[in-house]
Amino acid sequence: MTHRSSRAAVPRCGLHPAPLALALQLAFAAVAAALVLPDSARAQPASAQADRAYSIPAGALDAALARLAAESGLLLAASAELVQGRRSPGLQGRYAPEDALRALLAGSGLQAARRSDGAYTLLPAAERAGAAPATLPPLRAKGRREDETATGPVDGYVARRSASASRTDTALLETPQSVSVVGAEQLAAQKAVSLADGLSYTPGVAQQSAVFSRMVDDLMVRGFNVANGNLGMLRDGMKYQSNVYDGGMEPYGLERLELVRGAASVLYGQLSPGGLVNAVSKRPTVTPLNELNLEFGSYDRRQVSGDFGGAIDADGRWSWRLTALARDADNWVHDVPDDKRYVAPALSWQPDADTRLTLLASRQSVDTRFASPLLYQDVASGVLPRRLFLGEPDFDRYDSDTTALGYEFEHRFANGVKLRSAARRFDADVRWDYMMANIAPVSGGLLYRLASQRDERSSGQTADNSLAFDFDTGALRHSLLAGIDYYRRTYDSHRWRGSAPSALDLADPVRAGAPAIDGTRDRGSDNLGEQTGLYLQDQMRLGRWALTAGARYDNSRSHSRSYLSGARSGQKDDDVTGRAGVVYLFDSGWAPYLSVSQSFQPQIGTDSQSGEAFTPSRGRQVEAGLRWQPADSRLLLAAALYELRQTDVVTADANANQYQQGEVRSRGFELEARWQGRQTALIGAFAFTDARVRRSRLAYEVDQQVAMVPRQAFSLWSERRFQDFGLAGLKLGLGLRYTARTNIPERGAQVPGYTLVDAMLGYELGELRPALRGATVALNARNLFDREFFTCTGSDGCRYGEPSTWTATFGYRW
Template sequence: MLKKLQLVTGLCLTGIVVTMKSAEAIPSLNRVELPATTVEEVVSQAATQQTVIIINEVRANPTESGVEVILQTLQGEQLQITNRSAENNFIADIPNAQLLLPSGDGFTFTSQNPVEGITEISVFNLDNNTIRVTVTGAASVPIVELFDSPEEGLIFAIAGAVASTPSPQPQAEAESEIPPAQPSTQGDQQIELVVTGQQDGYRVREGSTATRTDTPLRDIPASIQVIPRQILEDQNTIRIQDALENVSGINKRGNYGGTDAGAYLIRGFVLDGNYRNGFRDNNQLTTVDPANIERIEVLKGPASVLYGQLEPGGIINVVTKQPLSTPYYSVDLNVGNYAFYRSSFDLSGPLTEDGSLLYRLNVAYQNSGSFRDFNFTERLLIAPVITWNLSDRTSVTFDFEYLDNRFRFDRGLPSTDGSPTPIPISRYLGYPDLSIRETPAFRVGYRFEHEFSDNWQFRNALSISSTRETGVAAFGQAPLLEGRLRRINASNIDATRENYTLQTELTGKLNTGSIGHQLLLGLELSRNTNITNFSESISLPPIDVFNPNYNPVGLPNLSDPRLAIDFDADNLYFRTDALGIYLQDQITLTDNLKLLIGGRFDTTEYDADIFGSLRNQSDTAFSPRAGIVYQPIEPISLYASYSSSFRPVIGFSQAGTPFEPATGTQYEIGIKADITEQLSATLAAFEITKSNITTPDPDNFNFLIQVGEQRSRGIEFDMTGEILPGWRIITSYTYTDAIVTKDNRIAVGNRFFNVPQHAASLWTTYEIQQGSLQGLGLGLGLYYVGDRFADNQNTSTMVNYFRTDSAIYYKRDNWRLGLNIRNLFNTTYYETSQSRNIIYPGAPFTVIGSFSIQF
């Protein structure tokens, strides 16, 4: 049976009154007879004896005198509360409890100005073991009465002021009983509540990417940034690379074919493809649509301890939307310049009366032109998810995603002398009728989860992703002839890239004396294949970049037999099989001192057929990680860590010896601060060294040797959250010194291409909270990126730029109308490069209007 604990709040000028009543009274902590002499000891002993109680729903019901905010749980009789006051705030902490959706994601409840005399009510996870309830009075600390009821979950019955100017009251005794508050003399007022099943606001307190467990970010000795759904909506994100501009230390490396595909650079090192729900999601040729994204988690630094073969910069993990236990329907429409049209809908809810079978369906369609001549994109996303709750401890989730992307293949602009060629950034340098490609992608998988007890859980999950790229492209990427002619070649391609990954994990909590442990044991099996078939490469007339002619005499068409693919010919085939076993222990020595240690052993086998040349290679590697977090006071976390990475290097030396894996090591220190309950910041300093890089053998330049080395060191700052009610912010600053330290081909001291030494970002929104303009919001984005080189030889420079974005929107009831402007002042800038002769310019002034409605 559901239990109820009810708090009634009113206004009092002199203090807080807490009483308990009902047939099934719940004792307050200062009445519990335990062998302890302080409240702190009582809380500690109670926490030791109890397991975490899950509150999986927050809902609001209006009442005659105000509103009831209900925290639903099946174990209300086990809840105990400690309370205190601070200025005008009544603060209640509920130990051994968590706000968690059925999907396992934490969430936050907030209500601004719900009744007269109460300015804010908030309920959130203070840490991984405590819920905090804060009620803020307009003029004084609210009065709170606690009592129990046998019907349902934990209830906060919030009442308004008895009068607009309350009369002074004598100081109440700690055990006195407060009569129910009466309706305001001004009459009942309309109440607007913000209740969401998603992370509310910009700040996210927990993440799973860094540890594969739901752990407060403040307890992890690493720099982790999370971009929640709210930021994607406020910025009206179309490409995830735009969302990642809000995070320090991340740069794009190429926009493959002029699309939003391409690799990323984290702390200077390449990430060839994102992760999706903790699984490798193909490679840099794969696009990601934002319609199915719940949040994006960024883990900086080597991550091989949990994810296997990787570069040492870090990973980007896209967490997709999961089914909701209550009905939810949303429709979004977008229209912009450059013939941009996009629509999407998001449906979710239960499929059965008992709620055991849940679904979610996201569908999006986009058709757009481009500021680049001739370019276009046509995209379709279909992403259904089904969760079957077999019992209260067992569930299985099946997900599928189909994403088809059809586009004009574009290789951007070349360099002239030491900078991008001075031609209009709109100019297309290829033959458009011979440059159309399509990349349909399929993603399918399941996740089985079972709780043996409150402390031990089992997870088994499978992910399969497949991307096929087909079509002809006519482009150039070689240096210009005579300083103006771009050589063009055309070819047809049919390439299929597939990932198969099976993960099995066991997590558990136990104590050894007074020391707490959260253990993770995992096994990962994976196979990655890449089959690429080409047609003949046809040499076409060069294009004059200053005066292009797109229809020269003799230009072939798509039916030219030379563009036909011979699938029986020798082409390219790659396959990598990997097995990884990993173990991790999150150790709580004391409440303010935590350790993280772990290690992973990997074995990989590589097979290839490169135009008839067969290759085979096997590697093993061990990747350790260790870190410590010390919290001298509650809102401050000081941390230090060591981590490592590996990635196989395919090939042989002149002596016939297979190459060893390239390795990376990182040392990092940092500080995390909870500036307020809604605003947090991270400051990190790091140094990464990557070794065993191949470079030409000085004795024979036809062979390579592994003596190359690269080093990246820097400082990063990120701050995210809510400064004041309605005023949200995400900002970052990056200093990165990423250079070549040893090499026989690249000059020592050269900087990594696409990596600026200095970069900064600021995105902030303010939404009016009350009055006739309530729901009106404004947004401002400022982005600075310093000078970057377009190649590792540092022969071409993309100069620094400062871009301004803005937004205005209006929300009312269940609908939202918005206008987002990117590059408000029409700044000319260059976004990224793949080489000195493949440079992609950024878009000029871009405006997108949007309308969304929820049911």
């Protein structure tokens, strides 16, 4: 690993792009255009006018051929060894059977030879097509689930593939790192309204109060924050928000929510060592989709949501999708709304099996109020009622408007090389005023507060371009990925303070009105960050061995200007990170693995002792794991044992001096089980996390468990249908979430652990009357028994947990 860091005055903030990044991106785009345009401009072959439409996703070649055989009636013959481990680009559109077979074999290294009996034999492309031995068995459709893609729907609650840990569509069994996949079906069944809700049944995750997560996707993974500063929150494999307070992501707009645990900078650049969360957007579909939901619930909750899509033309070359949601609701905290508007249109064009262009857009507005952090002693003593609004109705607000627009383009050339290009622009406008309630302990029944007024705008521009191709070196099969990505973030924050007219009397909370804001002292700043990365990854297969190796070079720069002092600063960093992993694949579905991976995270500022610019903090993880996912099953068992260290951590003393002397070490063990039966589904997770501060300028932190990280956490969700009991259409879900006590190092105090129970009762109304087919009704409860609890990120960062909430949903799909 190499690194270079420098710090210098910057004449201006936020206006100069990175020349290297722009030059590389333009060069890549020019080469892509030169290669793709002539190929795309060719006339459609006559076979494209055939009368049969196919929709076969990219994936394992044997599964794609089996599906083609079942749909077309072709008789195919091949040895299992010949097709094993090979990939197909998939098929979308109308084709004659022979042309469909030829398209599925593109880039696989195989060709089809027609026999005298009308069947087709698969041969290596280098061999001359001719008669093959008649003893080769025909390849017939088996009904397997390898047709899943890394961006498509999850089959029930059990995924088989993901791209978040590799940037390629890869089987989970071949991935040498812990990955959890939550599909849209699970998000809907558990009524997740935030990413934190969606990940509440996955191992290794700690989160704050749900009221806070309505505006912030704030998560701890394996003892490290993956959200603060956009250090681990991705959308469709690229960095998303530039400010953690931009409003979060709407789960209803997601096809998948994926969590990669542990260091993963080799493909994404600067990240938290805890890992990353990748939210996968819903995409256009050629299959007609019509869904409408009405929701009513606790605290005057009213919500309508819809998801629509389908093919535009008869050939399925054009397809669309529109996902939308509107919510008007109050909150369990008095005088706090929970309103949201969300709309996400998408359009896809696929002129042939080798080319696809998808446009993705979204617009989101959030209207709520910020949940101010509280002092530990005030929450632990219960002196502050958990439903009491501690702000001022005439002053407090949180209004967030975010817009995103991007594209994804893929093209596979005749030689099997695959080009992928993606880019997105994200903008956020946040108006955020609140009363700070953690400045002094409650005294004499009075709560003293300060006012904070914030006006913030942020943007993110990200692009990723890569080439992927397969080749063999002897018995070793390679899938090589090479690419360049670029991320530019701006964050312009204006912050003012003010005093409350009077203290809040908790016994008689009469509101004092709007506070007096000092508009002459802007405590905010204007910030710019840029990152350019070059990455290379090789996924290799040697018999039963699957090996992954990768390396990345990053160049990053940051600039800031303080509005209060006028001081300007800039910093440049570069770093090299890597990863290596190995998996052994047994025929029975067992897959043990071992991996080493790295991360880096820039630190802004200078060391108060040495005066040198901070170097990036670095993470390194060693992980050993075991998965079991038998073929033709809907079962996944996973276990992982890891050690994760982050060095060069910045800590501050009581005088706000900063020192880069810290180190955090996390060791743990995680279990995850997912099973989807005919009438029963089960999700189980357990995590033991020993995350300790090993070195720090603050003596009280040393050898203490990281705040808000429980040493043990356990969750279990079970869903049951009752068709065998004569109650077809009825389903019941029950969930249990246990979080052990957590630590507050600066106080030497403990936050009590808690156990929460969730429940779901649903019914398909079509079982009552055929005319109601597609109509469903469901009742969800979170924290069913209204358990009181709170979470703390520190002695002045505590928040109450969400009480019992109920939601009734009426849905209709046609």
